[in-house]
Amino acid sequence: MPTTPRIKEFQTAIAAYGKENLGELLYALAENAAQLSGCERIRIYLEDLTRGALTCVHATGPFGKELTETTFPIVSEDSIVSKVFVSQHFFYFKTSESAKHSLDQECAVRFMFRSSYFMPVVSGGKSIGVLCIDQEYVSEMFSSDIIEQLTELADIVADPLDQARIYHQQVSLARRLETFKAREAAGMMVRSAVKLIEKVSLAAVLVPTYQEGGAQVLENLASYSADENLKKTYDQLGALDLRKGMSLISNYINDQGVIIDDRLLQSLFIADLTQHNLQMRELTETMELRSLYVVPRFNPETRRIICLLNYYSHDLYQFSDFEMGLLQTHAEMVEKVISEVGGEHLEIRVLSEISELLNERMESLQPFLTRVLSKATELIGADTGSIAVVTERDDAKWLVVEDENGTIIGAKNKEWLKKYIPPLPVGGENLPKEERSLTGYVAYTKRPKINGRVETELQGKGFHRSMSSLLKSEIAVPIICDDEVIAVICLNSLLYDYFREEHRRILQIIGSLTARHISDLQRIDRLQGEVNRLTTDVAYKDPHVSSYRLGNIIGNSPKSQEIVDFINTVSPPLFNRIIFWSRNILQEATIGLPSILVTGQTGSGKEFFFNNLYNKLNELYRREINPTGELPVKKTNIAAYSGELTYSELFGHKKGAFTGAYTDRRGILEENIGGIVFLDEIGDADPKTQVQLLRFLDNGGFMRLGENIERYSRVLLVAATNKNLADEISAGRFREDLYHRLSELSIRLPSLNERREDIPDLSVHFLGKLYRTYRAENDTGETPPYLA
Numbered sequence: 115m116p117t118t119p120r121i122k123e124f125q126t127a128i129a130a131y132g133k134e135n136l137g138e139l140l141y142a143l144a145e146n147a148a149q150l151s152g153c154e155r156i157r158i159y160l161e162d163l164t165r166g167a168l169t170c171v172h173a174t175g176p177f178g179k180e181l182t183e184t185t186f187p188i189v190s191e192d193s194i195v196s197k198v199f200v201s202q203h204f205f206y207f208k209t210s211e212s213a214k215h216s217l218d219q220e221c222a223v224r225f226m227f228r229s230s231y232f233m234p235v236v237s238g239g240k241s242i243g244v245l246c247i248d249q250e251y252v253s254e255m256f257s258s259d260i261i262e263q264l265t266e267l268a269d270i271v272a273d274p275l276d277q278a279r280i281y282h283q284q285v286s287l288a289r290r291l292e293t294f295k296a297r298e299a300a301g302m303m304v305r306s307a308v309k310l311i312e313k314v315s316l317a318a319v320l321v322p323t324y325q326e327g328g329a330q331v332l333e334n335l336a337s338y339s340a341d342e343n344l345k346k347t348y349d350q351l352g353a354l355d356l357r358k359g360m361s362l363i364s365n366y367i368n369d370q371g372v373i374i375d376d377r378l379l380q381s382l383f384i385a386d387l388t389q390h391n392l393q394m395r396e397l398t399e400t401m402e403l404r405s406l407y408v409v410p411r412f413n414p415e416t417r418r419i420i421c422l423l424n425y426y427s428h429d430l431y432q433f434s435d436f437e438m439g440l441l442q443t444h445a446e447m448v449e450k451v452i453s454e455v456g457g458e459h460l461e462i463r464v465l466s467e468i469s470e471l472l473n474e475r476m477e478s479l480q481p482f483l484t485r486v487l488s489k490a491t492e493l494i495g496a497d498t499g500s501i502a503v504v505t506e507r508d509d510a511k512w513l514v515v516e517d518e519n520g521t522i523i524g525a526k527n528k529e530w531l532k533k534y535i536p537p538l539p540v541g542g543e544n545l546p547k548e549e550r551s552l553t554g555y556v557a558y559t560k561r562p563k564i565n566g567r568v569e570t571e572l573q574g575k576g577f578h579r580s581m582s583s584l585l586k587s588e589i590a591v592p593i594i595c596d597d598e599v600i601a602v603i604c605l606n607s608l609l610y611d612y613f614r615e616e617h618r619r620i621l622q623i624i625g626s627l628t629a630r631h632i633s634d635l636q637r638i639d640r641l642q643g644e645v646n647r648l649t650t651d652v653a654y655k656d657p658h659v660s661s662y663r664l665g666n667i668i669g670n671s672p673k674s675q676e677i678v679d680f681i682n683t684v685s686p687p688l689f690n691r692i693i694f695w696s697r698n699i700l701q702e703a704t705i706g707l708p709s710i711l712v713t714g715q716t717g718s719g720k721e722f723f724f725n726n727l728y729n730k731l732n733e734l735y736r737r738e739i740n741p742t743g744e745l746p747v748k749k750t751n752i753a754a755y756s757g758e759l760t761y762s763e764l765f766g767h768k769k770g771a772f773t774g775a776y777t778d779r780r781g782i783l784e785e786n787i788g789g790i791v792f793l794d795e796i797g798d799a800d801p802k803t804q805v806q807l808l809r810f811l812d813n814g815g816f817m818r819l820g821e822n823i824e825r826y827s828r829v830l831l832v833a834a835t836n837k838n839l840a841d842e843i844s845a846g847r848f849r850e851d852l853y854h855r856l857s858e859l860s861i862r863l864p865s866l867n868e869r870r871e872d873i874p875d876l877s878v879h880f881l882g883k884l885y886r887t888y889r890a891e892n893d894t895g896e897t898p899p900y901l902a
Contacts, residue, residue: 120146121263125270134488136278137528140172143271147247148174150263151256155227157181157246158235159195160279161188164287168199168244175248177225186217193217198232199241205232206255228252235268237276285492288463292616299451300336307444308338311437313427315403316344319448320354320422322371324609330356330371332363332422335452347401351394361393363408363422370567371611373410373417381442382408386430397426405431407438409445418566418611421449453615464493464620468627479503479635482628483525487603490624491527494617496605498585500526500535501593502553503601503636509759511540513553513602524601531606532581540599543575551579552590553602560599562591562618566611581606589613591621595633597777680861681727684710688830689734695788695828696739707811711796711856712834714863720834721749723863724792727832731790746789748782752803753795760803761819764793765810771820781818783810783827790830796856797837797848808852831856 124146131138144156155175159168168188173181190196195218198205207230209222222228227248235243245268256264300319307317318337322330331353339345354361356369366378373379384390384406388398397403409423423445425433433441467489471482483501491499501524502513515524515535526532539549540557555577556563565571565588571578578588585606593601603621607613691708710727712720728747735745755763758772766781782791799807810816814826833856842848 118263120149121266121270124267128271128274131274131278132485132488133274133277133281134485134492135527136171136275136282136492139271139275139278141528141530143245143267143275144172144174146267147245147264150260150267151231151247153247153249155248155250157248158243159186159199159246160235160243160275161199161241162283164283164290168195181225184221190217194230194232195244195246198234198244202234202236202241204234204261206230207232208252226250231256233264233268235272235275237272240276242272242276242279282492285463285495289495296452297336300448301338303444303448303451304336304338307423307425307441308340310440310444311425311433313429313431313433313437314425314441315339315341315428316348316401316426318348318424318426319452320424321452322356322419322611323353324611330369330611332356332367332419335421344401347396351396355393362390367419367422371419373412373419378408378410379412379417381410381438383433383438384408385432402428404429405433407433407441409442411445411449416566421445421452423448464489464623465627467493468624472627472631479632479639480522480525482635483601483632484522484527486624486628487525487527490603490621491605494605494613494620496589496612497608498526498528498531499603499605500524500532501601501603502535502538502557504540504557504599505537507537509756511557513538513540513551513557531584535581538579542577547576550576552577552588553579553604556590556592556604557599557602560592560594562589562622564589564613564618566613584608586610587612589617589621591618591625593625593629593632595629600629600633600636677723677726677861677863681723681730684859685727685730685734689731689738692731692735692745692788692830693738706855707814707828707831709811709831709833709856709859711860712832712863713839713860714834714836716836718836718863720836720863721792721794723861724749724832724834728790728792731830746786747791748786748789749792749794750782751794753798757800758819760800761806764803765806765816765818767819768821771818775820778818781816783816783829783831784818784825786829787827788829790832793831793833795835796833797835797839797842799848801849804849804852808849808855811855 124142127142128139131142140158144158148154148156156173157170158172160171162169162185165185166188167185170181170184173179186193186195188196189200194205194207207218207222209219209228218230222230225248227250229249229252231247233245233247234241235245245264247264255261304317304319308314316337316339319335320332321335323333324330333353334349334351337345337348339348354363356364356367356371358364358369362384366373366375366382368374387404387406392398403426405427407425407427409425411420411423412418413420423441425441468486471485471489483503487499487501490496500515502515503524505512505514505523514537515526516522520534526535538551538554539545540554541549542555542558545554552563552565552571563577565578568578568580568586568588572580586608587610588604588606590602590604592599593603603625605613605617605621688708712723714720728745732745732747736743750763752760758767761767762771762775762779762781764781764783766779766784767775769775769778806816810827811831814828815824816827817824839848839853839857843850843853
C-alpha cells in the first residue's frame with residue numbers, strides 16, 4: 115500500500131523532534147491514531163524500568179487525566195496489555211470476553227469503555243510500549259487498511275519515542291534522586307538540632323505540597339528524635355491540613371501556603387500544646403510533647419512558606435534567647451540545604467546537555483532555540499514553554515515568539531497548550547495593565563521572576579498574559595549578551611507553585627551558556643536577511659550569467675547605459691579615496707568626505723543604482739585590498755526614525771542619552787569606517803541631524819548623542835530622496851548648505867516617461883571639483899594620486 119499524505123506529514127513532523135520531545139511525540143501519535151481510527155479515547159503505555167511497570171504516559175478523551183499514571187505489570191498472565199507487550203502481537207479486546215483478564219476488566223469498568231484495540235510499539239525488535247484505542251461500545255475490528263496505517267504510525271515513531279522514553283526516565287530518576295538527597299540532607303540537619311539543644315525532644319522539617327484540588331498541606335520532609343519510637347509515631351501522623359480551622363498552624367498559614375498572620379513572620383513559641391486544638395492529638399496524648407518552637411522560612415515578597423521548622427520539647431520549657439538564636443540559624447541552614455543541595459545533580463546534567471548541544475552544527479537560530487527550550491522544559495519538568503526574541507518595532511522593543519502568520523521566530527513547545535502567542539511589549543509598570551506580561555517585565559528589569567499563582571499576579575501588578583486557563587504557574591529568565599537582553603525563556607506548569615529557586619538557577623545556567631551562541635546566530639540571520647534583501651533588490655538576473663556584475667542590468671536602453679557609464683566614471687576616484695583610508699593617510703581628509711546625491715521619483719531605482727555602485731567598488735576592493743574580504747556596507751532609511759533616534763542611528767549614542775538607551779551604541783557611520791553607507795529618504799532628516807551631517811562631510815568628525823567626545827570616521831556617503839530638495843529648502847525644511855555639499859556629485863534617475871537628454875551628466879563636474887580642491891591645497895600642479 116502506498117504511503118498516504120497523512121503518513122508523510124506525520125513522518126516529517128516526527129523527524130523534527132529530539133529526545134527531549136517525549137510529550138510532542140506522544141501527542142502526535144495519539145492525535146493521528148485518533149484521526150485514523152475515528153476514536154477519541156487513546157492510551158499509550160511505555161515500559162518504565164524505574165517503576166518496574168508499563169505506565170500510561172498519555173491518555174485522551176474522558177478520564178484522560180485519571181488514566182495517566184495507571185500501570186500494568188510488564189509481565190503478567192492477567193493483563194492483555196502485558197501480553198501484547200511481551201508477544202508483540204495485536205489483540206482486540208471486548209469486555210464480554212474478559213472475565214479471565216481481570217486487570218483489563220477492572221480498567222474497562224472503572225473508565226467506562228467496552229472494547230479496545232491493543233497494538234505493540236516496537237523499536238529495534240524490542241517492545242517499548244503499547245498503543246490502546248478504546249471505544250465505549252462493542253464494535254467490529256478495524257479494517258486491514260486502518261490497521262496497516264496504524265502500524266506504519268507506530269513504526270515511524272518507535273525509534274525516536276524509545277530515545278525520548280529513556281531520556282525522560284533518566285531525568286525523572288535524577289529528580290527523584292534530588293528529592294531523596296534533599297530529604298537525607300534535611301534528616302542530617304534535624305538530627306543536629308536535637309543534639310544542639312538538650313531540651314529538644316523531636317525536630318521536624320515540613321514543606322508545602324499540593325493535594326488533589328489545588329489546596330496545600332505541610333508534608334513531613336524529615337524528622338528526628340533520639341527516641342526511635344517517638345520518631346516512628348510522628349512520621350505516621352501524615353501531613354498537616356492547611357484548610358481553615360483544620361489544624362493549629364492553619365490559623366497562621368492558608369491552604370495556599372501563604373502566611374496570613376503577621377505573628378508567623380517571626381519565630382513563634384507555643385508554651386503548652388495541650389491548651390490548643392490540635393489536628394494531631396497524638397502529639398500531646400501519645401507522644402507527650404508539650405512545648406513547640408516554630409521557625410518559618412518563607413519568600414519575603416510573597417510570604418509563601420518554603421519550609422517550616424518545628425522544635426518540640428517534652429517539658430513545659432521556655433527556650434532562652436541564645437537557644438532561639440541557635441535554632442533560627444539552624445532553620446536558615448536547613449532552608450539552604452533543601453533549596454540548593456538537591457539541585458546539584460540536575461545542574462551538572464544541564465551543563466552536559468547544553469555543552470553537547472553547542473557542539474552540534476546548527477546554522478539557524480530557530481532550530482537551536484527549539485532544542486534549548488525542549489531541554490529546559492524536560493530537565494525542569496515543566497508542562498510547556500516558549501522562548502521569545504527581542505525585536506525593535508516602531509522605536510519600541512517587543513518580544514516575539516511567532517509572527518502574525520503563525521511562523522515561529524523564537525520557539526515554543528506543546529502547542530496544544532499555547533496556541534498563538536502575540537508579540538508582547540517590553541516594559542514594567544510604565545505599561546498599561548492590559549499590555550503587561552511576565553516575559554516583558556523580565557526583559558525590562560533583566561531579572562528572573564516566578565509567578566507561583568497566575569491568578570494572584572493578575573489581581574496584583576498584572577505581569578501575566580494568559581495563553582491558557584490550564585496554566586497555573588510560570589517562570590521567566592532573561593538571556594543576556596553584552597548587557598543586552600536578547601531573548602527570554604518562559605516555562606509554564608499546570609500546577610500551582612511548581613517552580614522553585616533551583617529551577618531559576620538551572621534556567622540562568624542555560625541562558626548564560628547559550629547567550630553568545632544565540633547572539634551570533636541572530637547576527638547571522640540578520641546578515642542572511644540583508645543578503646536576501648539585497649538579492650531581491652536586483653530586479654533581473656540572466657539565468658546564463660554565473661555571477662552578477664555591473665552591466666547585467668535590465669535591458670540595454672540608453673538610460674541604463676548612462677547609469678553604467680556614470681558608475682564606471684566615478685568608481686575609480688572614489689575607490690582611490692578608500693585606498694587612502696585603508697593606509698591611514700591623513701592629508702586626504704582636508705578635501706572632506708565624498709558623497710553622492712541620488713534623486714528620482716519612487717520606483718525610479720535609487721537603491722538599485724546604489725547596489726550596482728557597491729558591486730563595482732567591492733570588485734575593486736577585492737582586487738586591490740583584500741581578495742577574500744568585503745567592502746563594509748550599511749543601509750538605512752531616514753524616514754523610519756524620528757528625532758534623537760535618527761541621530762542615534764547615524765552617529766550613535768551614550769548610555770542614558772534618552773529613554774531606552776540602555777548601553778553605549780555606535781552609529782552606522784562609525785561602524786562602517788572605511789566603507790560605503792546608503793541613506794535613503796535624506797529629505798526627511800531632522801534639523802539636528804542635518805547640521806551634524808554637514809559637519810561630518812566636511813572633516814569626518816562627529817559626536818555621539820549625549821557625549822562630548824570628538825570622534826572621526828571615513829565613509830563614502832550615498833544619499834537618496836524622492837523629494838524636490840529645492841522646494842524643501844524654500845519651505846525651510848532642508849538646509850541649503852547641506853544640499854550644495856551633497857549635490858557636488860549627483861545623479862537624477864528618470865521615470866519611464868522622461869527623455870534621455872533630460873539626465874544631466876555631472877561626473878565631469880565631480881572630477882573637476884576634486885582636481886581643483888587638490889590644486890588649491892597642494893599648489894604643485896601635479897595630478898592628485900587618487901585621480902591617477
